[in-house]
Amino acid sequence: MKLLTGNDxxxxxxxxxTGTGWSxxxxxxxxxxDQGEAIAHxxxxxxxxxxxxxxxxxxxxxxxxxxxxxxxIRALGPTVRPDLTLKPADPNAGSWVI
Amino acid sequence: MYKYxxxxxxxxxxxxxxxxxxxxxxxxxxxxxxxxxxxRLMNGLYLQLHAYMLRVAVPYGTLDSRxxxxxxHIARKYDRGYGHFTTRQNLQYNWIKxxxxxxxxxxxxxxxxxxxxxxGNCIRNxxxxxxxxxxxxxxxxxxxxxxxxxxxxxxxxxxxYLPRKFKIAVIAAEEDRAAMRLHDIGLxxxxxxGKLGVAVYVGGGMGRTPMIAPLIKDYVPFEDFVSYLEACxxxxxxxxxxxxxxxxxxxxxxxxxxxxxxxxxVEEEFKAVKALGIDPPRAEFxxxxxxxxxxxxxxEAPDALDRSDPDFAVWLDQNVSAHKQPGYAVVTISLKPIGxxxxxxxxxxxxxxxxxxxxxxxxxxxxTHAQNIVLPHVRKxxxxxxxxxxxxxxxxxxxxxxxxxxxxxxxxxxxxxxxxRSIPLAQKIATRFSDIGRQRELGELKLKISGCINACGHHHxxxxxxxxxxxxxxENYQLLLGGxxxxxxxxxxxTGPGFSEDGIVDAIEKATDVxxxxxxxxxxxxDTYRRLGMAPFKExxxx
Numbered sequence: 001m002k003l004l005t006g007n008d009x010x011x012x013x014x015x016x017x018t019g020t021g022w023s024x025x026x027x028x029x030x031x032x033x034d035q036g037e038a039i040a041h042x043x044x045x046x047x048x049x050x051x052x053x054x055x056x057x058x059x060x061x062x063x064x065x066x067x068x069x070x071x072x073i074r075a076l077g078p079t080v081r082p083d084l085t086l087k088p089a090d091p092n093a094g095s096w097v098i
Numbered sequence: 099m100y101k102y103x104x105x106x107x108x109x110x111x112x113x114x115x116x117x118x119x120x121x122x123x124x125x126x127x128x129x130x131x132x133x134x135x136x137x138r139l140m141n142g143l144y145l146q147l148h149a150y151m152l153r154v155a156v157p158y159g160t161l162d163s164r165x166x167x168x169x170x171h172i173a174r175k176y177d178r179g180y181g182h183f184t185t186r187q188n189l190q191y192n193w194i195k196x197x198x199x200x201x202x203x204x205x206x207x208x209x210x211x212x213x214x215x216x217x218g219n220c221i222r223n224x225x226x227x228x229x230x231x232x233x234x235x236x237x238x239x240x241x242x243x244x245x246x247x248x249x250x251x252x253x254x255x256x257x258x259y260l261p262r263k264f265k266i267a268v269i270a271a272e273e274d275r276a277a278m279r280l281h282d283i284g285l286x287x288x289x290x291x292g293k294l295g296v297a298v299y300v301g302g303g304m305g306r307t308p309m310i311a312p313l314i315k316d317y318v319p320f321e322d323f324v325s326y327l328e329a330c331x332x333x334x335x336x337x338x339x340x341x342x343x344x345x346x347x348x349x350x351x352x353x354x355x356x357x358x359x360x361x362x363x364v365e366e367e368f369k370a371v372k373a374l375g376i377d378p379p380r381a382e383f384x385x386x387x388x389x390x391x392x393x394x395x396x397x398e399a400p401d402a403l404d405r406s407d408p409d410f411a412v413w414l415d416q417n418v419s420a421h422k423q424p425g426y427a428v429v430t431i432s433l434k435p436i437g438x439x440x441x442x443x444x445x446x447x448x449x450x451x452x453x454x455x456x457x458x459x460x461x462x463x464x465x466t467h468a469q470n471i472v473l474p475h476v477r478k479x480x481x482x483x484x485x486x487x488x489x490x491x492x493x494x495x496x497x498x499x500x501x502x503x504x505x506x507x508x509x510x511x512x513x514x515x516x517x518x519r520s521i522p523l524a525q526k527i528a529t530r531f532s533d534i535g536r537q538r539e540l541g542e543l544k545l546k547i548s549g550c551i552n553a554c555g556h557h558h559x560x561x562x563x564x565x566x567x568x569x570x571x572x573e574n575y576q577l578l579l580g581g582x583x584x585x586x587x588x589x590x591x592x593t594g595p596g597f598s599e600d601g602i603v604d605a606i607e608k609a610t611d612v613x614x615x616x617x618x619x620x621x622x623x624x625d626t627y628r629r630l631g632m633a634p635f636k637e638x639x640x641x
Contacts, residue, residue: 007145007149009124009125009196010125010195010196010197011149011195011196011197012145012148012149012150012193012194012195012196013148013149014147014148014149044131047125047127050131050145051131051145067571068571069510069571069572069573070147070510070516073147073510073511073519074147074148077148078148078511078512079511079519079522080439080511080519080521080522080525081439081511084178084193
């Protein structure tokens, strides 16, 4: 599957395209198929995202899992600061990244 | 410490308001990201993996407690309670909001700080010896020279759009604590016939094509040195390649042109520049130098030390260096706790270090390129009390220049350029070698990790260097041996095929075992490697 991701223009937060808007949580991301570039163009123009790009991901029961470690780190947060990730209380979050 | 004059204040304040307007226009959609990106980079604002990152300049690594407290304040108010001290003697915040950036720069300006020259293809923040003004072995304090260059280079209209970024280091001692010859220009202050001048090295650097700067001129008198550097930059600006980012640094130009030909071009240009009369009068240098006058030392400060506390004694031996003033010492606070993140400090720790500087070090601190903090002027009689406070705050790791004093870039945990994580590797290595007795048995061993070929973690200059690469989406690590950023400068050599995260920790242990087995009396790891060559290490690592 293909996901569309970028950063929020004002806050810089990592965001994921949900089909109707942007979420900080990769679990909310949807497969954009071959529409990623078009959505990115429109959303960037509307200043709802900065630097959007399309990535490969795998559908899993827990939600989409980005194919590349860089995007998994973007999705969760720094592996060396679990307290600053989106799932600070989840002891297994790190293994999802690695 | 240098204090801003009216001109300094006005240009920094004007820059803050200019950037505020640029940010507002970006948020309002009046300019695109393509238009905005070079503007934000000129103000030290990057977009990294998780958020915007702001790099704050610490000119030649020197700051006072008021500035340090401001760094802590910004960490709390605008970031997530910590900062990261960098290999360019600067500080980075990892979680900045674009909408907050102008306010942060405005707050920094109140304590004479900014983010100018921390990004973009300009002359970057000038770096220097972290022991400047205190080192027992220095010829003079290099910081007035560095400050003069800061003033010369700030917003220099001719050098704001160089082919590529440009880094300058200034030292004034034979011992090179600033990796001087791995800079685009390295300056060593030298004396000839009783007059100070600079030896000029040009064309060094790390990155994907590491090079050691050759000596271009062995002595340029003070009266000519700004003109001479102007000529060095002009020749680069004219001939440096702008068609290929990977060949745009001055080191490539000098490699292709040859050092002699480059030097001849500089000499020719120098004649034209000198006629412009841009060299500052001696009185202006003296005005600047007065800000760096030695503090009011206690001439009666005792030299005696009570070493009866064994943990304190280890810290003394490892983290305390000779000072030029009897009764005083230079203290390096390690930001490398075992298992910690190299160079990171919490807001509370930053505040504490500021308070300690105020109490014990004439209100002065330094950031080192090895990502540690220095209190440059501490009475020996105060060392024990200082150490106790550092210990209570987790800042008394006695590992300066030992294997756990690791330089590591932010790597893939934070950096959008990185291919692999650096910090977890540093944590694993430090943990494997955590026993201080074992570390001290290994002696001076500079280990440096970069998460990509850009080499922010100085891996080429590590006695042991590690380069993270991306092998089909999996982190892989190359091992290098034999580098040095010091006066015995050299570039490391790759041992062979790369390793997994766990594999490289084992490989390092095997390399250190070879050293312990083969070393001659008094040899450091680097010395043994240089004497024996790669073969026995390679055999142990891959055999």
